[in-house]
Amino acid sequence: MSVDNIISAAVSRAVKELYGVDTAAETIVPQATRKEFEGNLTVMVFPWVKAARKAPEAVGAEIGEWLVKNEPAVARYNVVKGFLNIVIEPRFWNGVLSSIAETPRYGFKEATAESPLVMVEYSSPNTNKPLHLGHVRNNLLGYSLAEILKACGNRVVKTNIVNDRGIHICKSMLAWQKWGNGATPESLGVKGDHLIGDYYVAFDKHYRAELQQLQEQGMSKEEAEAASPLMAEARDMLRRWEAGDPEVRALWQMMNSWVYDGFDQTYKRMGVDFDKIYYESQTYLEGKDKVLEGLDKGIMYRKDDGSVWADLTADGLDHKLLLRSDGTSVYMTQDIGTAKMRFADYPIDKMIYVVGNEQNYHFQVLSLLLDKLGFSWGKDLVHFSYGMVELPSGKMKSREGTVVDADDLMESMVADARRVSDEMGKIQGMNDAEKDAVAEIVGLGALKYFLLKVDPRKNMMFNPEESIDFNGNTGPFIQYAYARMRSVLRRAAEAGHTVGDYQQVEPNEREIALIQRLTDFPSVVSEAGRTYSPALVANYAYSLVKEYNQFYHDCPILREENPAVLSLRLALTDVTSRTVASAMSLLGIKVPERM
RNA sequence: GCCCCGAUAGUUCAACGGAUAGAAUAGAAGUUUCCUAAACUUUAGAUAGGAGUUCGAUUCUCCUUCGGGGUACCA
Numbered sequence: 001m002s003v004d005n006i007i008s009a010a011v012s013r014a015v016k017e018l019y020g021v022d023t024a025a026e027t028i029v030p031q032a033t034r035k036e037f038e039g040n041l042t043v044m045v046f047p048w049v050k051a052a053r054k055a056p057e058a059v060g061a062e063i064g065e066w067l068v069k070n071e072p073a074v075a076r077y078n079v080v081k082g083f084l085n086i087v088i089e090p091r092f093w094n095g096v097l098s099s100i101a102e103t104p105r106y107g108f109k110e111a112t113a114e115s116p117l118v119m120v121e122y123s124s125p126n127t128n129k130p131l132h133l134g135h136v137r138n139n140l141l142g143y144s145l146a147e148i149l150k151a152c153g154n155r156v157v158k159t160n161i162v163n164d165r166g167i168h169i170c171k172s173m174l175a176w177q178k179w180g181n182g183a184t185p186e187s188l189g190v191k192g193d194h195l196i197g198d199y200y201v202a203f204d205k206h207y208r209a210e211l212q213q214l215q216e217q218g219m220s221k222e223e224a225e226a227a228s229p230l231m232a233e234a235r236d237m238l239r240r241w242e243a244g245d246p247e248v249r250a251l252w253q254m255m256n257s258w259v260y261d262g263f264d265q266t267y268k269r270m271g272v273d274f275d276k277i278y279y280e281s282q283t284y285l286e287g288k289d290k291v292l293e294g295l296d297k298g299i300m301y302r303k304d305d306g307s308v309w310a311d312l313t314a315d316g317l318d319h320k321l322l323l324r325s326d327g328t329s330v331y332m333t334q335d336i337g338t339a340k341m342r343f344a345d346y347p348i349d350k351m352i353y354v355v356g357n358e359q360n361y362h363f364q365v366l367s368l369l370l371d372k373l374g375f376s377w378g379k380d381l382v383h384f385s386y387g388m389v390e391l392p393s394g395k396m397k398s399r400e401g402t403v404v405d406a407d408d409l410m411e412s413m414v415a416d417a418r419r420v421s422d423e424m425g426k427i428q429g430m431n432d433a434e435k436d437a438v439a440e441i442v443g444l445g446a447l448k449y450f451l452l453k454v455d456p457r458k459n460m461m462f463n464p465e466e467s468i469d470f471n472g473n474t475g476p477f478i479q480y481a482y483a484r485m486r487s488v489l490r491r492a493a494e495a496g497h498t499v500g501d502y503q504q505v506e507p508n509e510r511e512i513a514l515i516q517r518l519t520d521f522p523s524v525v526s527e528a529g530r531t532y533s534p535a536l537v538a539n540y541a542y543s544l545v546k547e548y549n550q551f552y553h554d555c556p557i558l559r560e561e562n563p564a565v566l567s568l569r570l571a572l573t574d575v576t577s578r579t580v581a582s583a584m585s586l587l588g589i590k591v592p593e594r595m
Numbered sequence: 596g597c598c599c600c601g602a603u604a605g606u607u608c609a610a611c612g613g614a615u616a617g618a619a620u621a622g623a624a625g626u627u628u629c630c631u632a633a634a635c636u637u638u639a640g641a642u643a644g645g646a647g648u649u650c651g652a653u654u655c656u657c658c659u660u661c662g663g664g665g666u667a668c669c670a
Contacts, residue, residue: 034614044613046650056650082650083614126670163670235668307668316598317666324668331670360599361665387600388664395663426631442633454608457600459663461607470633472619473608480633488630527611539609542618549634558630573630595633 002519003073003088003096004030007041010071014063019051030086032516038078039085040516046082056082090506093515094568098503100518101575107521107582109153117347119157120146120384122354123272126163127259128172129197131266131406132396133389133462134356137451141386142354143272143588144452144534151586152529157346160274161338164256165281166331170237172196173251174230175203185258191265191407192258206230235326242328266406271444271588276345278338284329287337290373291322299372310369320365335366336373343377350382352532357385357457384532387459389451404464410444416467417443417476427594441590442476448589449475453538473542475589478580481545481552482591485577488557492570495558502568510551514572517547521579525586534587541583548576 005025012025033039045059052059057079064077064084075089100106122142125131131139146158176183176199185192207230214224225231240248267273291308294300300310300322308323322333342348353363363383370378388395389404396403418439421427427435450468454460470476492498507515520540528536557573560566581591 029611031611031613036615042614046613049650081614124670128670166670167668168670305668318598321668326668328668330668334670356664357600358664359670362670364599385600390663420633424631424633426633450607458608459601463607466607469607469620472633474619474633476633477619480631484631484634491630535609539618546618552630553626553635556630594631 002522003092003516004041004519004523006071006073007043007067007086010067010074011043011063014066014070015048015051018062018066019048021048021051023047032520033085037080037083037085038087040088040512041086043084043086044082045079045084049082060084088512090512091503093507093512094503094505096519097515097568097571097575100515101499101571105582106575106579107525108151109526111150111153111155115153115155116349117155117157118149118350118352119159119342119346119348120149120352120354121159121161122146123160123267123274124163124355125160125263126166126168127193127196127256128168128200130191130193130262133404133406133409134396136270136406136409136447137386137389137460138354138356139267139270139272140448140451140588141384141456141534144537144586145352145354145384145532147586147588148525148528148534148537151525154529157276157348158274159276159278159342161278161280161283163334164279165241165252165284166329166334167234167238168200169252169256170234170241171203171207172200173248173255174234174237175199175206176255177251178206185261191262192260193262193266194405194407195262196255196259203230203234238328239326266410269410269444270406271590278341280334280338283337283341284334285337286340287333287335288323288329290336290340291333294322294369294373310365310372312365312368315368317361317365317368320369332362332366332369335362336369339366339370339375339378339381343375348377350380351377352382352384354384354386357387359383360385382532384456386456389462390459392461392463392465404462410447413447413468414439414443417446417470420470421595430594438592438595441592442470442479442595445475445479445584445589445591446470447475448587449478449538452534452587453542455535456533475584476595478541478545478584479589479591480595481549482577482580482584483593483595484552485548485573485580486593488573489570489577491558497558497566497570499571499574500563500567502564502571505562505564505568507568508555510554511568511572514547514551514576517544518575518579521583524583528586537583537586541580541587544576544583545580548573548580 007030008025008028011028012023015021015023028043030041030043033042045056045063049056049059060079060082064079067074067086068076073088073092075087077087078085120142123139125135146156150156179202180199185195188195207228210228210230211224214227215221219227237248241252291300295302295308300308302308305325307321307325310320310322312318312320320332321330323329367378367381391402393402421439427438446468524536524540528534555569557569560569584591
């Protein structure tokens, strides 16, 4: 039982006895006492002021007295306004620390066969361009969210839906056919995803030139778009693709395989993975079937030009296109098919889509459509809607060359880490491969922490001009503290120090503050799972490390002569290092033994 | 036009309706015969504007201003 729970339960009993009020212990949430007041935990007494018919100060004092008399863990108290500050018996914390030390996988709940099955969809790239910074945020959030949900005792299936078909792919294919001269990733020495991306950009360049020319000939923008021969060719290619034209399919397969090779490298370096990958080329027909079925049932309607729509005006939304007039599928159609296949494959209890907030409307519509089409889970799907990564110049636009490429970004972070590391000169004993391994951990740690520490729902700013920090509230700050703890533990082992009995030691303020911070971890994990927020874990890791650094600065460990005190401090170092590693693992961030 | 989201130190981010709004960074000033100074300490600096609900509002409601997104036969 945690300290918080003991206090909650005791306060609950106190107010029942003192004022005859029933207050569930779960609703009493003690907070850490602010540092300017004496105490470890603070309970607000406002809820009982009415029933007690006394001033808040008097209520606080009465509850405080009761606690001192009846709850052994409470040493003393003080009341400031309506805030009851409780001082926990110092030696009580020793038991708290040892119980944490003895808990395997502290902070994690283990899933069982009966645990809810949660599917997390993330990444979901298009195969027409390499991953950029926005995808990186998506991937890291998705991976971290999955890890957090696992730690909360769920069974989790990580999934990826690859948008491997559609008009955008055809644009790249067409451009490669026209201007590629048979180039391959091997012939050019380029990653496949980058190569394809270049042709997508090439298509767009030619297309816009064409539009401009047509407009100069007197067409309006709309007329030009409708008349564009390039776009007509791309549409034709999509039709041929859907018809299974062998030539188009072969080209498509070849180019997609280049892209997958590239993506695999990027995913691997980023440290993300998937349990099951879906391809829209395999799911879109399911969606098409469902839409046609909906058409029969009168849920959809067909316009004169043959396109199929859903009328959602009764639900406060607009009309939504589901099949183009040429019969091909759109994004929504595919998502319907994919959802159907997933639920056929897994007994999913909860479906979470990690997709940017620019698609809020899409998922509102998807939820509604799935519901109308008779999927009972349609209404309950979760759109984990995260904010965009903005640049000082505004939104990333591939056409304007303002995208921050994922591979380039990771590479430069690692290079920076290596440079800083060499400058510090602390890992001189290592060989080059070991140094590179540390730089990889630190560079990616900086990037990941930077993206994950921010509330996922909010847009965030990334300035490519300023490299991501290695000091302050950063991944490397936490990694460094971890490496230092490990160093202390290594030296302790070398000196033959082991953790002995420390139960009779009265811990000092620093030590208590650190133990108290450690006790927060399980609730942080469950809160992060409940609110889908890796940022809570990131900020917790930072606060824990901050607390440890203060302890480390003020309290000698290996030089401590009292063996019981030495034991306490070693135990604290050990438990803290493990908790830091756990928290970071929930973010997909590795921690180094040395740096 | 309509719909959704946001606005907190110079900057990037925090704050279950609770105490004097926290960090980091940039600025100023310190700490190393001592376990990794990628650390620690001190200092200065912010809730866009206006109403309302409340014992109490950065947080909830409404209005205004300013951003962002969506409303595509793009995904």
